[in-house]
Amino acid sequence: MNVETTISTDIAPLHFDQVxxxxxxxxxxxxxxxxxxxxxxxxxxxxxxxxKSLLMRLAHGLLRPSGGQVRWQGATPVQAMVxxxxxxxxxxxxxxxxxxxxxxxxxxxxxxxxALDVLERFGLAALSKRPARVLSGGEQQRLALARAWxxxxxxxxxxxxxxxxxxxxxxxxxxxxxxxxxQGTRIIMATHDLHQARRLADDIIFMYGGQAxxxxxxxRFFDIPHSPEAAAFIRGExxx
Amino acid sequence: MQxxxxxVTAGLISLSWSASLLAEDDFITLASTTxxxxxxxxDAIIPAFTDATGIDVRVVAVGxxxxxxxxxxxxxxxLLVHDTAGEEQFVADGYATERQDVMYNDFVLVGxxxxxxxIRDSESAAEAxxxxxxxxxxxxxxxxxxxxxxxxxxxxxxxxxxxQGEWYRELGSGMGQTLNTAAGMNAYTFTDRAxxxxxxxxxxxxxxxEGDEALFNQYGSLLLSTExxxxxxxxxxxxxxxxxxxxxxxxxxxxxEVNGQQLFFPNAK
Amino acid sequence: xxxxxxxFYTALTLILGMDHRLFDIVALxxxxxxxxxxxxxxxxxxxxxxxxxxxxxGRNIVIVMLNALMGLPPVVAGLCVYLLLSRAGPLGHWxxxxxxxxxxxxxxxxxxxxxxxxxRQQIESLHQEYAEQLHSLGVRxxxxxxxxxxxxxxxxxxxxxxxxxxxxxxxxxxxxVGGNIDGVTRVMTTSIVLETSKGNLPLALGLGIIxxxxxxxxxxxxxVVSEMAKRRLG
Numbered sequence: 223m224n225v226e227t228t229i230s231t232d233i234a235p236l237h238f239d240q241v242x243x244x245x246x247x248x249x250x251x252x253x254x255x256x257x258x259x260x261x262x263x264x265x266x267x268x269x270x271x272x273x274k275s276l277l278m279r280l281a282h283g284l285l286r287p288s289g290g291q292v293r294w295q296g297a298t299p300v301q302a303m304v305x306x307x308x309x310x311x312x313x314x315x316x317x318x319x320x321x322x323x324x325x326x327x328x329x330x331x332x333x334x335x336x337a338l339d340v341l342e343r344f345g346l347a348a349l350s351k352r353p354a355r356v357l358s359g360g361e362q363q364r365l366a367l368a369r370a371w372x373x374x375x376x377x378x379x380x381x382x383x384x385x386x387x388x389x390x391x392x393x394x395x396x397x398x399x400x401x402x403x404x405q406g407t408r409i410i411m412a413t414h415d416l417h418q419a420r421r422l423a424d425d426i427i428f429m430y431g432g433q434a435x436x437x438x439x440x441x442r443f444f445d446i447p448h449s450p451e452a453a454a455f456i457r458g459e460x461x462x
Numbered sequence: 463m464q465x466x467x468x469x470v471t472a473g474l475i476s477l478s479w480s481a482s483l484l485a486e487d488d489f490i491t492l493a494s495t496t497x498x499x500x501x502x503x504x505d506a507i508i509p510a511f512t513d514a515t516g517i518d519v520r521v522v523a524v525g526x527x528x529x530x531x532x533x534x535x536x537x538x539x540x541l542l543v544h545d546t547a548g549e550e551q552f553v554a555d556g557y558a559t560e561r562q563d564v565m566y567n568d569f570v571l572v573g574x575x576x577x578x579x580x581i582r583d584s585e586s587a588a589e590a591x592x593x594x595x596x597x598x599x600x601x602x603x604x605x606x607x608x609x610x611x612x613x614x615x616x617x618x619x620x621x622x623x624x625x626q627g628e629w630y631r632e633l634g635s636g637m638g639q640t641l642n643t644a645a646g647m648n649a650y651t652f653t654d655r656a657x658x659x660x661x662x663x664x665x666x667x668x669x670x671x672e673g674d675e676a677l678f679n680q681y682g683s684l685l686l687s688t689e690x691x692x693x694x695x696x697x698x699x700x701x702x703x704x705x706x707x708x709x710x711x712x713x714x715x716x717x718x719e720v721n722g723q724q725l726f727f728p729n730a731k
Numbered sequence: 732x733x734x735x736x737x738x739f740y741t742a743l744t745l746i747l748g749m750d751h752r753l754f755d756i757v758a759l760x761x762x763x764x765x766x767x768x769x770x771x772x773x774x775x776x777x778x779x780x781x782x783x784x785x786x787x788x789g790r791n792i793v794i795v796m797l798n799a800l801m802g803l804p805p806v807v808a809g810l811c812v813y814l815l816l817s818r819a820g821p822l823g824h825w826x827x828x829x830x831x832x833x834x835x836x837x838x839x840x841x842x843x844x845x846x847x848x849x850x851r852q853q854i855e856s857l858h859q860e861y862a863e864q865l866h867s868l869g870v871r872x873x874x875x876x877x878x879x880x881x882x883x884x885x886x887x888x889x890x891x892x893x894x895x896x897x898x899x900x901x902x903x904x905x906x907x908v909g910g911n912i913d914g915v916t917r918v919m920t921t922s923i924v925l926e927t928s929k930g931n932l933p934l935a936l937g938l939g940i941i942x943x944x945x946x947x948x949x950x951x952x953x954x955v956v957s958e959m960a961k962r963r964l965g
Contacts, residue, residue, distance in 0.1 A: 284863050302867065309864035312882040321878070325870055353963075373868075491829055491910075500929050505913070522829060522910035536818030537828050638928025645930075663930030693818050693826065 233376045233408050234296035235259035236281060241290035243276055251276050252433045253290060258377075263399070263409040265419045265440070268429035269455065274412035275381050277429065278303070281410060282379050299376035306382045308366035310354035315346055315365055318354045322372050336372065344368040344398065360391025367398045378402050380411040384418065396422060416456065420444065428452045489518035490698045493538035495609060496636045498681070499523030501656035501725055507714040511705050517698050525608030525636065533557060533684070536691035539699040541684040542706070544609040544654075549682045560685040564706050565715050565726045569613060569679050570658060571671040572641075573599070573650035581650075587674040591621035598629040600649035604640050605632030613679065614652040620676065641667070654679055656725040681726070683707070706730070741937030742944075752914075757945065760918040763831050763905070764898040767838030768846075772891050775843045779850025780876045783858055794851065800844035805837075809904030812837040816908065829910040834918070837904035842894040849890040853883050888957050892950055899946055919945075 236258040243251035251273050258264055258281070266274045279285040280292055282303050311318050319337035328336065341347045344364045349357060354365060363383055370378060380399065384392040399422060403409050413419055419426060423440035428449070435449045447453045498504060499521055508519045519540075522532065526543045533541050534557055542564065543549060549561045571581060571590055579597040581590035594601055595618070603625070604611040618625045631649065633640050637657045644651035645665040653661075658669065685703050688694045705711045712728035719725070745753055782793065814820050816828040816836070827833045857879055865875055880887065902920035909916030911925060919942040926935035 279863075282867060284866055303863075305864065309861060311861075311878070312884075322868060325868055325874065369868075491912075496928065500925075520829065520910070520912040520915050522912060535820075536823065636928050638930060642927065642930060661930040663932055691818060693823070 233259075233261060233299050233406075234294045236377075237291075237293045237295060238277075238280070239291045239293065241280060241287045241292055243280060243285065244288040250432055251280070251287075252431075254434045255290075256427060256434055256437050258408065258410060261403070261406055261408050262424040263403055263411070263422050264425050264427060265423040266410070266412040266427045266429060267414060267416075267419055267455070269414065272429040273432045273434075274414075274429055275306075276432075277427070277434070278379050278381055278410060278412055300373060301377045301379065302370035302373045302375040303379040303381070304363070304366050304370055304383045306385055308362045310357075310362055310365060312355060313353070314351050315341065315354050315357065316350040318365060319369055319372055322369055326373070340368045340371050344371070345394075358391075360387050360394060363387060363391065363395055364398065367395065371398075371402070375402075375407055377408045377410065380409070382412050382414070384413070384415070392418070416458075428455070430455075488516055488698070489520055490539035490695050490702055491520045491522060491537065492540045492542060492702070493522050493524065493529040493532045494542040495526055495529065495544060496523045496638065497544070497610065497654040497657045498542065498726075500638050501660045501720060503656065503715070503718055503726060506718040507711070510710070510714045511702065514705065514710065515701055517701060519702060525604075525606045526610075526612070527607035530557075533686055534690070536693060538686070539695045540686065540702055542681060543684075544679055544681045545612050546680050546682060548609075548612065549684060552684060557687055557690055558684040559687050560703075561682050562703070562707055563729055563731060564681050564683045565712075565728045565730075566678060566680045567655050567726050568672065569610065569652060569677040570655050570669055571650060571652055572644070572658060572664075572667045573670045574648045575666050575668045577670055579650065581671050584671055587617060587671065587676045588621040590671045591617050592623055594650050595621065595623040595625065598627060600629050600631065600647055601625070602640055602644035602647060602649045602651040603630065603632045604637065604652075605634045606636065608637070609679075610637060610652065610654055617652065617676070656720075659723055659725055660720050680729075736933050738933045738936030738940060741933045742940040745934075745937055745941060753941075755914065756917055756919060756922055757941065759831060759916075760899065760920070760942070761945065763834045763918060764838060764895060767835045767898050768842055768891060768895045770835065771839045771842040771846055771894060774839075775846035775894075776850050776880055776887065777876055779847040780854045780880055782847070782851045783854035783879075784872055784875055794848075797844050797848045797851070801848055803841060803844065805841055805901040805903035806907065808840045809837050809907035812840065812904065812908045828908060829912060829916060831909070831916060833908040834905045834916060837908045838898040838901070841901060841904060842898050845897055846890055846894045849893065850880075850883075850887060853886045853890065854879050857883050885957050885961055888953055892953055895949065896946065899942070 238254050238256045240253040240255055241251065242249065242253045254277070266277060268274055276285070280287055282301055311321060313321070316334070316337055319340060320333040323333040323336060338347065338350065341350050344367060346361065346364060346368060349361060354362065357365065384395050387395065396418065399409055399411065411422070419440070425437065425439045426443040427434050428436040428443065428447070430451045436443065436447065436452055438448070443452070444456060447456060500523070504519070504521050512518055522538065524532065526545045526548065529541060529543050530548065530552060532538045541558070552558050553561050573579070573581070579594045579599040581593050584590035584593060603614060631647070633643055635643065637653060638661065640651055641653060641657065641661050642663055645663055645667050648666055683703050683706050685700060686694055688696055707730040712730055715726050715728045716724065782790070812833060813828065815822050816825065816833050817823055818828070827836065858875070861879065865878065870878065900920065902924055905916070905918055906921050906924065909918070909921065911917050911921040919938060923935045923938050923942070926938065
């Protein structure tokens with residue numbers, strides 16, 4: 223963990239070179255070139271169907287581009303992703319975490335202690351033996367974040383992780399995101415919540431109709447958006 | 463996962479149990495007919511043989527045709543069937559070295575108690591069969607190439623009729639199943655006496671014709687040849703063969719009764 | 732109908748009498764079918780899961796064949812095993828024909844396609860849910876198989892029970908390869924056939940009632956165990 227913090231600014235930049243994506247003849251992502259670098263919190267904004275999730279899945283390697291290149295400049299860093307609806311195994315909260323450690327070949331004797339540590343950290347210690355899938359939505363998302371934490375990622379992707387949660391749960395997720403960031407993790411997160419973006423973002427990528435229209439620092443984005451679509455979005459005139 | 467482990471362990475234990483069955487060599491496999499098995503004859507005589515020799519006899523009861531096939535493939539150590547012509551051919555073909563008469567019973571004709579074909583007072587079996595064909599009364603045939611089926615076909619031939627038409631129903635079943643079906647259809651059928659006497663579901667069927675010498679049903683024991691079957695337990699099978707023909711074996715057959723009626727008549731020479 | 736003609740009465744007297752031979756027959760039936768289902772599961776669960784996860788040329792043909800084999804007539808399976816294990820067959824030197832081992836082999840062949848085909852369906856739908864997450868966690872395909880099998884365990888229990896139902900109910904295969912030998916390979920279903928052919932219908936039906944009760948009992952047990960586990964694990 224400490225080692226990672228000191229080299230955090232050296233996380234390999236991720237380049238999108240004219241990346242496009244098509245599915246069954248529909249072009250879902252227009253040729254896009256963006257770069258994610260440093261240890262920033264980049265929020266991807268835009269209405270539903272703009273291509274936010276697509277961009278993240280391409281970045282994380284869950285999808286292959288139809289054209290162009292997704293390229294890490296240097297060694298591919300450790301990554302994790304938290305989905306809109308958490309996908310948890312049909313096991314206890316604790317076992318969901320020890321599973322990840324087993325995948326990462328952590329010696330069996332260390333798994334339980336490390337998992338319990340992280341559960342404690344995310345306020346889930348009391349629920350360790352509960353089946354993960356009967357937890358509340360907020361608890362499930364926290365467990366998904368705890369699982370990501372165990373991976374010690376250099377880059378964390380979050381796909382609208384708070385869209386189905388109540389305010390208290392949203393707060394917990396945002397705190398966790400900041401905790402990751404303070405540990406030196408690059409954050410790439412999709413949201414359509416303007417307030418959330420104002421609270422978290424270092425810079426913003428604004429997407430509309432399968433195109434990345436802007437990539438600007440957050441304060442500039444909210445004060446003087448380039449595109450009329452972004453301006454309309456900020457005024458709350460674009461339905462999502 | 464624990465459940466899985468338990469299941470696998472149980473499986474392995476049980477497999478070793480099957481293996482122990484294989485290891486036990488003091489038995490022979492006897493291919494025989496459903497008529498002998500269904501009547502209960504083997505239950506009565508095998509314990510006596512086992513007591514005398516320590517050899518167990520495992521009976522696979524099938525039609526005579528299938529019994530020949532099992533022996534031909536080397537899956538039986540001994541044969542006890544009732545198709546003298548077929549048995550002699552089996553010896554001639556080199557699958558068996560010896561065939562001996564063991565016992566006989568007889569075939570009978572059963573049918574609906576009101577006897578629509580009027581066979582009750584026939585002079586001969588041939589006449590009874592001719593009457594059934596003439597009146598086109600429903601007749602249930604085994605149709606399975608068993609010894610009984612082969613004997614039945616010879617009867618039609620002797621009667622000089624071709625068994626054909628809607629009234630003649632080939633079932634392709636064993637004796638008991640054929641009796642069940644005949645009872646259900648209220649049809650005539652041709653059966654060995656032993657199965658008939660032991661049969662518990664006759665409904666309206668009754669014994670209508672018996673006693674003609676042509677209905678004689680001879681059982682023979684065959685000593686199989688090792689030539690086609692290197693696994694044959696020849697010594698054990700030989701003991702069984704000899705015991706069947708011995709005074710003890712013949713007496714055990716004579717002593718077997720169902721409902722106070724002797725079903726098999728020993729006639730070893 | 733007198734009392735002795737009533738199959739329920741017959742079944743009851745058989746059970747209460749704890750007849751030694753009946754007990755052996757019941758035990759052998761359960762033993763053969765349970766071993767067959769355990770062995771078939773051992774092979775078919777990973778096979779079904781692998782088929783759900785891997786895309787390879789001819790995959791659809793394999794799936795269609797597997798689905799079709801679910802309807803394999805027991806007699807045909809029995810005949811194939813008979814020809815295989817017969818002294819004149821390729822595996823004749825094993826000496827398995829007319830033993831419980833041969834019956835296990837035949838039932839494995841009958842049950843394996845059922846468990847594999849149904850497992851594939853279950854695992855495929857679970858995989859749709861898990862695929863992105865497991866990929867994100869860096870789980871390799873080979874490692875996904877045990878993960879998905881374990882997480883689908885409650886559905887798979889039903890699949891295994893379906894296999895057990897097929898195994899314990901069939902008669903065509905065990906009759907041919909077992910030979911229905913008294914005290915050696917005689918099981919519930921072959922006894923029922925035998926008693927029917929003797930015209931002893933109440934006894935045959937009584938045995939049928941006992942068989943059905945046993946299968947019901949096993950299903951009920953599995954149901955209770957799975958419900959308890961579900962409540963505990965979600």
